[in-house]
Amino acid sequence: MKNLRNNTSKYITCFAFSCMLFSASCTKEYLDPSRAKTDVALTSQQGLTAVSIGLQRVYTLGRTGVMFNSIAANGFVTNEFSLLNSGNIPELQLSTGGNAVDGTNTILFNLWTSANKIIYDADLVIANAGNLGDKGYASGLIAYSSIFKALAIGNMAQYWEKIPDGTGKNVQFIARAAGFTKAIGVLDNALTVIAANPISAGFNSNVPPAVNIVNTLHALKARYALFSGNYPLALTEANAVDLTKSSAFAFDPASPNILFSIISSNNVFQPLNVNLGLTGANVPDAGDKRIPFYTFFTGTPTATIRMGGFATATSTAFPIYLPGEITLIKAEAFARQPDLPNALIELNKV
Template sequence: MKNYINKFYALKMGVALSMVLAMTSCKKDFKDPNGALVADVLKSERGLTGVAVGLQRVYTVGRPGVFFSSITANGFVTNELLLSNAGNIPELQLFTGGSKVDGTNSILTNLWASSNKIIYEADLVISNAANLPDKSYASGLIAYSSVFKALAMGNLAQYWEQVPAGTGKQVSFISRKAGFTKAIAVIDNALSVMTADKISDKFLGNVPKGIDIKNTLYALKARYALFSEDYPLALAAAGNVDLTVKSSFDFDGNAPNPIFDIATSTNNVFQPLNEKLGLTGADVPDANDQRIPFYILFSTKAPLISLKGFGVATATSIPVYLPGEMMLIKAEVLARQPDPGNALIELNKVVTKTAEKDLFKLGAALPELTGNYSQAQLLDLIYKHRCIELYLSGLKIEDMRRFGKPMADRKRNFFPYPLVEADGGNPNVPANPAF
C-alpha cells in the first residue's frame, strides 16, 4: 500500500482514535470514554478518511489481519496447506483439525475480532459520512467502507454457523445465510449512494489506488449471492463486473504483502500441501495446467515446493477478486439450472484462459472441454476449477459445503466460537458445532 495509507493511519493514531476505536479485548465492545474526541474526528472528511483507510489496513496487514487469518484457517482445514513448523501451535491445531481446534485458537480469535472491528468502524464512517456537505466525497467514504464491511461480514459467515447481528457486548446472533444477506444489503446501499452521487476525484486521491470500488462491490455481491444460493442475483451481479478492470490490495515496504512477509519469506509457517494443491482423485489438476507453476515454485533443494503466485514478494498485489471467479460463478449458476446448456461456455473461458489474457497473469491454458456433460459432471468440473483458480483465496471451505463434498475431505466444517466472546459475558453465543 502506498504512503497515503500510512499518512491517514498515522492521523488516526495521532488523534488517539486508536484508543477510541480499538479493541480493549477481543470482544465487540469498542467504546471509549473520550466521546468528544471521537465525535470531532467523525465530523470531518479528513478524520473519516483516516478511519476508512484504516479498515483496509486491519483487513490486509500482518498476522492479525482478516485476510491472512482467513487463508490460513481455510488452507489448513481444506488441505491446501502444509504446516512448516509444528511449534506454531494455532496453526498446528488447524492443521490437525477436529476437536484440536477450539475457542482458544488465536488465528480464529484474530479473524473474529478483526472482522467485528471492521464492521464497527465501517458503521461509524457510513453513518457519519451522510452528514458531510460534500455528497460526492461522502459517497466515496460510504462505498469504500462498505467494501470492507461486506468482506468482514462475509468472512464471518463463511466460517461460523451463526454470526453477530451487530456489535455490542451482548449482541444477538443470526444464521450465516442471513449474514450473507446483510452483506448484500450493505453492498446495495453503497451502489445506491454511488448512483445518486458519483464518487469525487478528491476522495479517490485520498485512498489506496488498487481497489476499483464499483466493480468490487458487484463482485462481492455475486460471491455472497452464490454462497446464499440466490443464483439469479449471483448471475446478474457477476454480469455487472467489468472483467477488464483490476481490483487489488497493493503493498509496499511499509505495509508488506502478508503472505510473503509471514510465510513465503520465512518458510516457517506454511507451504502448499503438494504440487496438486491438495486435490485428489478427479480433482487433481491436469498435467499441463499452467496455474500450477503460477501458484507453486519448484526447487531442487528444500523446500522442494513453496508458495509463488500472490505471495511471491513484499510488493506483490493480492486480488480482491479474480476475473476467473466471476466466470466460474456464471458457470455454476447456469449449471444448476434445469437446462445447464451454456455453463460449459462459461467454464471454458477459465479452462482456456491464458496468462497473457488475464489481468493477474493467471491462466490454465488448457484445451477446450468438448462433448456432452451431465449436470453432475459439469458441477464436478466447476468445483475442480474453482479449487485451482481460486487457490488460497479463503473460499474453498464454502465451496466444499456447497458442492456437497464428503466431510472426510476436510478437517473442520465450521469453527468453534472464540472464548473471548462468551468470556466477555455474552449469553447469546451459540453452542459450538460438533465438527
C-alpha cells in the same frame, strides 16, 4: 500539649493536602494531543477518510488481519497447506482438525476480532459520512467502507455457522445464510448511494488506487449471492463486473504483504503439493496453468515446494476478486438454474 496539638495539626493538614493531590492525580484525564477526538474525527472529511482507509490496514496487514487468518484457516481446512513447524500451535490445531481446535486458537480469534473491529469502524463512517456537504465524497466514503464491512461479514459467515448481527452489547446472532444476505444488503446500500451521487474525483485521489470500488461492490455481491443460493442475483451482479479491470490490496516495504513474510520464512506452512490439495479425479491436469502460478520449487540440496501466486514479494498485490472467479460464478449460477449449455460456455472461458 500545645506542641503536640500544633504538630498534629500540621500532620493533618499535610495529610489532607496529600489526599487532595492524590485525588486530583487519580481523576485527571491525560489526553494524547496528537490524536483527534473520536467525535471530532467523525465530523470531518479528513477524519472520516482516515478511519475508512484504516479499514484496509486492519483487514490486510500482519498476522492479526482478516486476510492472513482467513487464508491460513482455509488452507488447512481444505488440506491445501502443509505445516512445517508444529511449534506453531494455532496452525497445528487446524491441520489436525476436530477437537484439537479449541478456544485458544489465535487464527480464529484474530479472524473474529479483526472482522468485528472492521464492522464497528465501517459503521461509524457509514453513519456519519452523509453529514458531509460534499455528497460525492460522502458516497466514496460509504462505498469504500462498505467493501470492508461486507468482506468482514462474509468472512465470518464462511467460517462460523452463526455470526453477530451487529456490534456492541446483547447482540443477536444470525445464521450463516442470513450473514451473506446481510453482506449483500451492505453492498446494495453502497450501490444505491453512489447511483444517487457518483463518487467524486477528490475521494478517489485520497484512497488506495488499486481498489476499483464499483467493480468490487458488484463482484462481492455476486459472490455472496452465490453463497446464499440466490443464483439469478449472482448472475446479474457477475455480469455487471468489468472483467478487464482489476481490484486489489496493494503493498509496499512499509506495509508488506504478510503472505510473503510467512512464506519466505519457510517456517509456518507451504502448499501440500502441486495438486493444490486435490485428490483422485479432482487432481489438476499436468498442463493446468494454476500449478506453475501458485507453486514453485526452490532450495538446495533438495528443492522443496513453495507458495507462489500472490505471495512472491513484499509488494505483491492481493486480489479482492479474480476475473476467473466471476466467470465461474456465472457458470455455477447458470448450472443451478439450470441452464447447462450456458454454464458450459462460461466454463470453457476459464
